[in-house]
Amino acid sequence: MELRIGLVGFGTVGTGFAELLLEKQGALRERYGLDLRVVGITDLVKGSVYDERGLDLARLLEVSRRESTILSYPGAVKFEEFGSLDLVREDGVDVVVEATPTNLETGEPGYTHIREALSSGKHVVTTNKGPIALKYKELRELAARKGVFLRFEGTVMSGTPCISMASECLRGAEVKRIRGIINGTTNFILTEMEKGIPYEEALRRAQEFGIAEPDPTADVEGWDAVAKVMILANVFMGHQLSVSEVEREGITDLRPEELRAAARGGAKVKLVAEVRKEGGTVLASVKPRKVPSSDPLAHVDGVLNALIFSTDTVGDVLIMGVGAGPRATAQAILSDLLWIYAYTSGSPGKAPKALFP
Numbered sequence: 001m002e003l004r005i006g007l008v009g010f011g012t013v014g015t016g017f018a019e020l021l022l023e024k025q026g027a028l029r030e031r032y033g034l035d036l037r038v039v040g041i042t043d044l045v046k047g048s049v050y051d052e053r054g055l056d057l058a059r060l061l062e063v064s065r066r067e068s069t070i071l072s073y074p075g076a077v078k079f080e081e082f083g084s085l086d087l088v089r090e091d092g093v094d095v096v097v098e099a100t101p102t103n104l105e106t107g108e109p110g111y112t113h114i115r116e117a118l119s120s121g122k123h124v125v126t127t128n129k130g131p132i133a134l135k136y137k138e139l140r141e142l143a144a145r146k147g148v149f150l151r152f153e154g155t156v157m158s159g160t161p162c163i164s165m166a167s168e169c170l171r172g173a174e175v176k177r178i179r180g181i182i183n184g185t186t187n188f189i190l191t192e193m194e195k196g197i198p199y200e201e202a203l204r205r206a207q208e209f210g211i212a213e214p215d216p217t218a219d220v221e222g223w224d225a226v227a228k229v230m231i232l233a234n235v236f237m238g239h240q241l242s243v244s245e246v247e248r249e250g251i252t253d254l255r256p257e258e259l260r261a262a263a264r265g266g267a268k269v270k271l272v273a274e275v276r277k278e279g280g281t282v283l284a285s286v287k288p289r290k291v292p293s294s295d296p297l298a299h300v301d302g303v304l305n306a307l308i309f310s311t312d313t314v315g316d317v318l319i320m321g322v323g324a325g326p327r328a329t330a331q332a333i334l335s336d337l338l339w340i341y342a343y344t345s346g347s348p349g350k351a352p353k354a355l356f357p
């Protein structure tokens with residue numbers, strides 16, 4: 001069986017996905033008889049290409065690395081000639097992988113890409129936080145009406161499974177609170193600052209290691225974690241939060257002395273994200289907090305992320321792992337694609353295809 005992929009966005013995440021797919025394609029064919037084939041790519045800056053026979057990912061990656069566009073790949077054209085909406089409406093696409101940057105004000109352009117893809121009967125896998133934070137209910141209902149899947153594992157904790165893990169394995173439980181560290185950039189910076197390194201220098205190191213974006217505002221001011229908290233509230237509490245309802249404070253005002261003072265008392269300062277049910281409503285916050293060493297979050301350092309799901313049936317469940325990076329995010333996309341394959345390739349009414357390693 002083949003799944004024909006239309007990839008929207010060929011930046012860090014899209015490129016990382018192409019690299020991972022290139023590495024795994026052979027094993028997927030051998031193990032599952034699955035041909036995951038990218039038939040189209042569109043990128044506002046790098047250009048677009050569509051070929052229903054499938055694209056040569058090695059060549060595309062090479063061209064993109066060398067020239068910073070894909071325009072010299074055979075058949076490639078400027079974005080203006082074949083844009084993202086052309087690609088998501090193509091009959092030759094089964095699944096749209098949406099990997100454009102997050103916009104927490106409008107959800108665009110991801111929102112329109114996803115809406116149009118679902119409307120034209122395509123499954124969607126996205127890593128874009130904006131549309132899932134702002135328009136989850138509408139998009140989920142549209143997917144259900146169209147009989148297609150909308151998957152977004154990579155939006156929270158990148159490739160560390162938390163959305164699927166908790167929604168599939170905690171079925172029937174009531175999630176009362178979710179608390180954790182869900183931004184790798186700030187956690188890396190705070191871990192450096194604990195060693196006495198000033199904020200500016202810690203940020204510079206994060207950028208040098210490719211963890212922080214050239215413009216780190218979304219991470220260090222807490223907006224990225226706000227988007228993730230909104231996604232968690234949507235998925236696990238059925239509650240749409242607005243951006244302004246999430247109490248937010250970034251890490252830019254913290255000084256190494258504060259972190260070292262906390263350390264002397266056996267504590268750490270972490271950017272803690274929390275969403276909880278309280279008195280019939282849902283409250284959420286993202287802010288630096290002093291965390292005692294008895295708290296598992298005190299031991300989550302560097303680019304690691306962790307989430308603690310507090311439930312009515314099994315108490316607290318901790319999920320921890322890498323929370324950022326192109327390869328880890330690509331893993332989330334791959335996992336979502338294989339989930340779609342498993343659920344669409346079996347016989348109707350029968351158990352989904354078992355994909356053992």
Ligand code: HSE
Binds near residue numbers: 155182224
């Ligand atoms: N910039 C994010 C982080 C990764 O540092 O955690 C993407 O969600």
